[in-house]
Amino acid sequence: MTIRVLIADDEALLRMAFSMLLDAQPDLTPVGEASDGAEALALAAELRPDVVLMDVRMPGTDGIEATREIVRTCPQTRVLILTTFDLDEYAFAGLKAGASGFLLKNTRPEELLTAIRTVADGNAVVSPRITHRLLEKFRPHIPDRAAAARDERLGRLSAREREVLVQVGSGLSNAEIAATLHLAEATVKSHLGRILHKLELRDRIQAVIFAYESRLIHPH
Template identity: 55%
Template sequence: MIRVVLADDQPLVRAALEMVITETTDVEVVGEAGDGAEAVRLAAELRPDVVVMDIRMPGTDGIEATRRVTAAGGPTKVVVLTTFDEDEHVYAALRAGASGFLVKDMALDDILAAVRVVAAGEALIAPSVTRRLIGAFAAQQPTPTRASDRLGVITEREREILTLVGRGLSNPEIAAELVLSIATVKTYMTRLLAKLDARDRVQLVILAYEEGLVSVPG
């Protein structure tokens, strides 16, 4: 059973998510929070598998709450959920340790599926925010003139795959792009995570941006 805490200052949003979750047999809501501080407290007290975290909440916002939850070093993963016009915060949320970034106009079933993905140890970013993510990062950081030593441990093929990950491609899409089997792509992903000491796919995405492997949209 996947145990979830819902953190959103809008009771209607929490109620809608809980309604969908209660119809499942593998996910349950174990707590609800109306602000970030309460979300942090519940995460420490209940140790849920996933916190679904709104960004804009009174007092402690979702980004700071995410940072505190992930810094505690427990088993809890965070899925950040916000409205599309706030997705300029995606980089800060992922930097804070979120394992997923979703938007509220996604179907509730898709949000539920994302909770399952993150609980299983994977990471997920809504495709609709990938382009904005690149733009937001580019606005904050100077373009690297050369790759840092962090990429010296990977092969050219692994670098190519890391670039595609940074562009937001899924494993099947990477397989199609490079004419590889999905199993081979998964093997490369495992190697990249190990070599770059990355927690999950999201950290690989961030690394691809920081190393200048991703072209910023014009």
């Protein structure tokens, strides 16, 4: 099955390079190019790509707002944020907006291709530890939730699921969570799937953010 990719970047040479790279893969195909966020929104609505490679710094509608709207209006489309620095505010904002991960613009071609395939398969491409570092850096900017709202969402989880969510929010991998909680790794994966379903979250990254926003992970 071919993965259809929309490329959004205000640099024509980068768009061309990404397009050529994708075109050379038997399972990936570029379906369109956008030079700004507004164009990305219009093309995403028209083409319904599987994945959008989204630059954050573009004229007019930036990549963050475009990501937020694409996630809202095209729920089957996944977004990969392209950023210059791995711990800048744009990367964090992109994850908050619903992106399935972020990549450095100077990432190696094989890593980019793997990331696209991973995201198209419904997974996130930012490791738990990197997500944890992002949230630690930008924790002061994470808004508090009303106590009632926190309780309502957390109330959907079983005690064990809440335990697993705490570990996910702490940056542990499934294997590490399994060792910590004395569970099989497959059991941890099943718990995580139920957590995402109950909390209506897209992926692991969103689960980590929820753990911070709901104060399951306390400042230290």
